[in-house]
Amino acid sequence: MPQKIDGQPCVAVIGGGYAGIRAARDLDDIANVVLVEPRDSFRHNVGALRAMVRPDWMPNIFMSYEKLLANGKVVHDRAAQVQPGRVELASGQVLDADFIVLATGSQYPFPAKDDETSSELSKKKYLRINENLESAKHVLLLGAGVVGVELVGEILARWPEKQITLLDPSADVLKGQYPEQLRAALREMLSSEGVDLRLGEGLRDLPQAAAGEVTPFVAETTSGARIEADLWLQCFGGGVTSDYVVGSLAQARTESGRLRVHDDLRVQGHDTVYAVGDIADLGLPTAFIADVQADIAARNIRVQITGEGESAEFQDPFPHLVVPFGTDKGTGWMVNQDELLDTATVKQLKGDHLLIAMYTDRLGLTDGAWTIGH
Template sequence: MPQESENRPSVVVIGGGYAGTRAARELDDIADVILVEPRDSFRHNIGALRATVQPDWAHNIFMSYERLLTRGKVVHERAVRVEPGHVELASGQVLRPDFLVLATGSRYPFPAKDGEESSERSKDNYARTAKELERANHAVILGAGAVGIEMVGEILAQWPGKRVTLLDPSSDVLGGTYPEKLRTALRKMITEAGVDLRLDEGLTELPEAPAGVVAPFTAQTTTGRTIEADLWLRCFGGSVPSDYLAGSLTGARNTSGTVRVGDDMRVERHETVYAVGDIADLGLPTAFLADIQAEVAAKNIRRHIVGEEEGEDAVFADPFPHLVVPFGPGKGTGWLVHQEDLLDDASVAQLKGDHLLVDMYTDKLGLTEGAWTLGH
């Protein structure tokens, strides 16, 4: 395990998701990097919904950190108190970095994300849910955003003809400011698949039965109707955990848990602290933009380390507004900002749906074929 050098500045990255791994790897050659991450593997959450229906595919979302860093190290602990120059871990160990990168991401209800730190326990969760979905006669999916739509598509690709109801209290599918033609195409795709799509309608309260478990229930909707089903999944309600922030960093927190940053990804009023990914209050919370934000932060930290005074700091901008929504491995639609027509099934499968970017992220983590996932 590499040791800290007196001649190299230190960088602590809190969180080993899409943004944190990119920032850590970009700085590994120039700084003493410590990546703090309690989970025992990288979780490729882009593939989590497929893992929910195909347990024999689930190993693809658990990737080793073993080859991420050449000189730095990954510490499998949880940060419990973080302020500039001070990172306290659950074990009591204290790190005193010159630069700090906050990249703790967001939480989301299972199965889109699993909070388990153990890969084996998480694999068991996905395998158990797949068995329950297979047994279910009528699945209710709550939330008609991209996650809910993709979940429905994965279920129907695995079990064609299964009865599925998709509910959302919003007036249309898909949040955000995407083109109406994309929403129209998504509604058409959903209803043509035989899904009972109910917009402007939610449940008055969540079922007493636990999510993802076959247990018949009757639920009342906000329109006065009754739904009888035997399994439900929650596909809405993400949150940003940042209660570990302390000292001056608490002043940069929003009520949502996100942290205020400039377009150089520096935390407001902090010269040596950066925030990237879902915790940053800049841009949409996507893996694509998290990767770009991490690159921007790493470039700016590198400039400070080498003492580069000419030129300007790197700044974040979304270079390619888009949304690709798979509906199982071979179907879906999507929108690219520079393209008039929406993406067809074949294009969505090629860009994302068929492979869910597994190879891309095994490469980003420095992993090779045959060694890039855990337990396979």
């Protein structure tokens, strides 16, 4: 494929998640942008857990790419091999790129994330698990991190009487460098809702029943206790896939699969290849950080293209965590703030809307055209 149109350099953005759409949009006015993304729609994973319990709300997380780029284009394909200056797609097509932005994100067990390329198939999965959850009597959730806690809240907001056990081998909820008062607030929130919270113990073996399916089972914990339930979900075990980077780029890969980057988001040892979001070995793997990093990478590429302005470096601009517990409850923490966020603030910042309007705007969509099959 020609690398220049009207003399503009080609920027290949690999991955159409939170970081990818930001980088592609921000460079669309000065470069020939090609966004490579296998899925037929943007998946707003921030809202995935609510999509599972609210079929009427579920279409909101499927957003069209059709208006993201005014000049560039979206290619629905998968990157098979990427090296400096060259992107080979699974279809065999080759892109000659002056700049490359790696933004392939991370994987996580369904329903927090879904790997289906087809929106229609993905919607069917969410509808099926909704039906199964509705009929299940006792739900076992494995993992008491942010996903596990938020999933408890979404389930109880929809089915307040549902029996839930939340199990984690860690000594406390919520891994990471967060204040104890936040963890205490989350424990209290779970306890007040009648959740059977079991910390410091895991399962000897995962249930033989498939995750998300209604099948009675008995699970034994590492302490020897028995848990009888009829549906379980995995809320741990995310990771990144970067085996498509080859040649000199592969040397920047860490054991976890993330790529070592400089503070300006360039992959170590490379001047024209950037990595942003979860695949970058810098910062927390959140949608907020992905957006910030994509903005910095796009600004730096703009400087390289135009020769104007100053390059930027990544610094976590606003350490925080907002944890909705359904639409009307939750808590959160912001750096340099003594008190935790109250329920009203959590609802305003995230819990009520889960940032739907922000990303429909980011994708350039208007009312009536911002979902597929809405």
